[in-house]
Amino acid sequence: MPVSERRRVVVTGLGLVTPVGCGVETAWDNILSGKSGASKIEHFDTSDLACKIAAVLPRVDGRAGGSPDMKGAFDPDTVMSPRDARRVDDFILYAIAASDEALNDANWTPAEQGDEAQERTGVMFGSGIGGLQATYDASILLHERGPRRLSPFVVPSMLINLTAGQISIRHGLKGPNHSVVTACATGAHAIGDAARLIQHGDADVMVAGGAEASICRLGIASFVACRAMTTAYNDTPEKASRPYDSGRDGFLMGEGSGAVVLEEYEHAKARGAKIYAEFKGYGLSGDAYHITSPAPEGEGGYRAMKAALRNSGLEVTDIGYVNAHGTSTPMGDELEVKAVERLLGDHAKDVSMSSTKSSTGHLLGAAGAIETIFSILALRDQMAPPTLNLEDPSLETDIDLVPLKAKPFKGNAAMSNSFGFGGTNAAVIFAKPPTE
Amino acid sequence: MSDVLARVTKMVVEHLDVEEDKVTGNAHFIDDLGADSLDNVELVMAFEEEFDIEIPDDAAEHIQTVGDAVKFISEKVG
Numbered sequence: 001m002p003v004s005e006r007r008r009v010v011v012t013g014l015g016l017v018t019p020v021g022c023g024v025e026t027a028w029d030n031i032l033s034g035k036s037g038a039s040k041i042e043h044f045d046t047s048d049l050a051c052k053i054a055a056v057l058p059r060v061d062g063r064a065g066g067s068p069d070m071k072g073a074f075d076p077d078t079v080m081s082p083r084d085a086r087r088v089d090d091f092i093l094y095a096i097a098a099s100d101e102a103l104n105d106a107n108w109t110p111a112e113q114g115d116e117a118q119e120r121t122g123v124m125f126g127s128g129i130g131g132l133q134a135t136y137d138a139s140i141l142l143h144e145r146g147p148r149r150l151s152p153f154v155v156p157s158m159l160i161n162l163t164a165g166q167i168s169i170r171h172g173l174k175g176p177n178h179s180v181v182t183a184c185a186t187g188a189h190a191i192g193d194a195a196r197l198i199q200h201g202d203a204d205v206m207v208a209g210g211a212e213a214s215i216c217r218l219g220i221a222s223f224v225a226c227r228a229m230t231t232a233y234n235d236t237p238e239k240a241s242r243p244y245d246s247g248r249d250g251f252l253m254g255e256g257s258g259a260v261v262l263e264e265y266e267h268a269k270a271r272g273a274k275i276y277a278e279f280k281g282y283g284l285s286g287d288a289y290h291i292t293s294p295a296p297e298g299e300g301g302y303r304a305m306k307a308a309l310r311n312s313g314l315e316v317t318d319i320g321y322v323n324a325h326g327t328s329t330p331m332g333d334e335l336e337v338k339a340v341e342r343l344l345g346d347h348a349k350d351v352s353m354s355s356t357k358s359s360t361g362h363l364l365g366a367a368g369a370i371e372t373i374f375s376i377l378a379l380r381d382q383m384a385p386p387t388l389n390l391e392d393p394s395l396e397t398d399i400d401l402v403p404l405k406a407k408p409f410k411g412n413a414a415m416s417n418s419f420g421f422g423g424t425n426a427a428v429i430f431a432k433p434p435t436e
Numbered sequence: 437m438s439d440v441l442a443r444v445t446k447m448v449v450e451h452l453d454v455e456e457d458k459v460t461g462n463a464h465f466i467d468d469l470g471a472d473s474l475d476n477v478e479l480v481m482a483f484e485e486e487f488d489i490e491i492p493d494d495a496a497e498h499i500q501t502v503g504d505a506v507k508f509i510s511e512k513v514g
Contacts, residue, residue: 081453083450083451083452083453148481148484149481149485151481152474152477153474153478156474
């Protein structure tokens with residue numbers, strides 16, 4: 001659909017639950033100041049695991065150094081009663097918390113406004129894995145005590161689309177209710193797909209994003225088994241996530257959720273909503289190459305970016321900042337840089353590209369959502385967040401990889417990349433708010 | 437019987453997050469105490485666990501009130 005014929009989509013609300021804090025401004029301040037969300041895993045036994053660290057969400061109960069006094073510590077009691085929280089896996093809890101913040105930020109309350117508002121507001125939310133801890137616990141219980149001991153809440157804890165379901169029930173959102181599962185590209189796909197639904201007229205407002213809570217024994221052990229995780233920095237967790245650095249040895253797992261409220265432009269204008277940015281472009285591609293390794297030359301990622309740029313109607317010179325997929329794996333980081341260089345051509349020297357995974361770790365299915373939000377905030381503040389631990393780059397490039405410290409940039413648009421196992425790629429592009 | 441009532445009351449208060457004075461013999465789990473069908477299943481499982489008994493599905497369907505539960509459990513535990 002040509003740009004001129006489709007409905008315009010803007011971002012009117014943001015919500016974040018991340019290892020560097022809950023709440024958009026708290027997390028963003030911590031990202032810009034170079035804070036790491038990494039810590040030693042202390043809430044389950046890691047003695048036999050090759051990886052003993054993660055970017056664990058700090059909680060008010062003391063987990064990951066959190067406390068009631070800590071700004072941005074996660075407090076499950078503010079989301080649900082302890083009774084209800086027992087019946088959902090953490091990934092759903094995080095999704096609800098992030099979408100609560102985003103809807104509140106957007107000042108959009110369909111349940112108070114009637115049928116039309118409710119039926120025109122939908123949810124597109126996903127997760128890479130879903131209720132892994134719930135699945136693990138249920139499996140142990142089944143094995144040890146038999147089927148009669150399984151709770152009726154096992155299934156609604158595991159299912160990925162229960163993020164979208166729970167959010168819709170909580171806020172009375174009766175529009176499209178859909179879910180995305182594309183591993184580490186989930187969050188970006190959810191936001192892109194949600195924007196498409198608005199462009200095509202299926203909804204006026206969509207809550208979109210991703211959530212993940214797979215920092216558990218099964219999650220860590222399984223990713224270690226496919227040789228994707230860092231294992232060399234167990235004594236210095238904050239050094240583990242180091243995209244593009246020659247000392248990188250795999251990704252650091254993170255957890256949390258990101259949610260955005262996307263809204264049709266005229267709808268947002270009519271109600272005087274605050275507008276963060278305009279959704280401009282979305283591109284998707286498949287590698288058709290390997291289940292876990294990216295295609296040579298980052299060719300699949302390149303095609304997703306190229307498609308997003310074409311879809312946006314922008315010129316490559318409009319892009320000032322790229323939030324990289326950049327997971328801190330030996331192969332993936334360099335291939336992505338090559339693909340972005342190919343896309344940008346001579347403009348590469350004028351672009352800042354960083355990986356905020358150096359702060360948050362890799363939130364898998366939530367990564368694309370929180371990184372879209374960081375891209376939007378970078379665009380708003382014209383400030384590129386840093387790539388932490390980038391001390392000795394393993395590659396040469398004209399692109400500024402924003403080592404160690406945040407840095408101002410100039411640009412009308414920002415792009416966020418997300419690539420997932422299975423060879424699935426997504427890129428989304430946002431521009432400054434419309435001026436007319 | 438009174439011991440069973442006290443234990444059932446405590447469990448209902450915990451599982452359904454309701455005030456203790458609402459948990460009377462006539463209180464209906466769904467109509468009076470805010471439970472849904474999945475809550476009922478979970479509650480019956482909790483009774484099985486607490487009293488070390490088995491409550492078959494067809495019997496569970498007839499446990500609709502606090503009194504029903506206390507009566508069934510009391511008969512089972514003798």
